[in-house]
Amino acid sequence: SQTIHQWPATLVQPVGSPLSLECTVEGTSNPNLYWYRQAAGRGLQLLFYSVGIGQISSEVPQNLSASRPQDRQFILSSKKLLLSDSGFYLCAWSALRMTDNEQFFGPGTRLTVL
Amino acid sequence: GENVEQHPSTLSVQEGDSAVIKCTYSDSASNYFPWYKQELGKRPQLIIDIRSNVGEKKDQRIAVTLNKTAKHFSLHITETQPEDSAVYFCAAGGGADGLTFGKGTHLIIQP
Numbered sequence: 001s002q003t004i005h006q007w008p009a010t011l012v013q014p015v016g017s018p019l020s021l022e023c024t025v026e027g028t029s030n031p032n033l034y035w036y037r038q039a040a041g042r043g044l045q046l047l048f049y050s051v052g053i054g055q056i057s058s059e060v061p062q063n064l065s066a067s068r069p070q071d072r073q074f075i076l077s078s079k080k081l082l083l084s085d086s087g088f089y090l091c092a093w094s095a096l097r098m099t100d101n102e103q104f105f106g107p108g109t110r111l112t113v114l
Numbered sequence: 115g116e117n118v119e120q121h122p123s124t125l126s127v128q129e130g131d132s133a134v135i136k137c138t139y140s141d142s143a144s145n146y147f148p149w150y151k152q153e154l155g156k157r158p159q160l161i162i163d164i165r166s167n168v169g170e171k172k173d174q175r176i177a178v179t180l181n182k183t184a185k186h187f188s189l190h191i192t193e194t195q196p197e198d199s200a201v202y203f204c205a206a207g208g209g210a211d212g213l214t215f216g217k218g219t220h221l222i223i224q225p
Contacts, residue, residue, distance in 0.1 A: 034212050039216060043217035105157040
């Protein structure tokens with residue numbers, strides 16, 4: 001069966017510090033991968049998606065970036081965090097089938113920028 | 115791009131009553147409409163989904179209806195129980211470029 005991992009689970013970082021969040025998927029090949037952010041009490045905002053290694057699409061302009069160095073690894077980064085980057089970051093995957101886009105979410109990383 | 119509107123933002127119902135959450139979408143190309151339940155501090159979990167070739171789908175106390183002409187879909191929960199309390203998100207999509215989520219509905223089940 002497929003599983004999705006994220007780490008760290010929680011993170012407290014000062015403003016201006018760098019960020020690296022990691023997501024890995026097991027039990028599937030060539031998944032579509034996604035990064036979402038959820039601000040406190042708010043909905044899910046799609047940040048990035050990837051359909052393959054090295055292929056990243058950005059949905060919103062921001063100081064975050066994403067990379068996919070391996071088929072089942074997705075990384076979210078920032079060179080300098082802002083207060084507004086605080087939130088719950090969720091990675092998700094879906095099978096690479098255009099007519100079946102069910103997404104499965106990882107456990108999430110709760111980021112607090114102080 | 116796709117735009118999904120979800121109502122209400124908060125819904126309080128008596129235990130045992132029914133709850134209905136409604137969503138509209140804008141992109142007629144969307145063909146996949148999932149509903150997720152998110153308990154406090156946890157990841158969203160898929161509870162039911164519907165595809166555009168189906169008008170209604172039911173799974174025990176949960177049902178979803180889809181009106182493609184009007185571009186709206188709804189979640190129905192019958193005989194609500196305390197464990198149904200959570201935030202519910204609708205979403206619309208269909209390709210590889212991700213789902214567009216509604217802003218969520220906080221469902222409160224009053225004992």
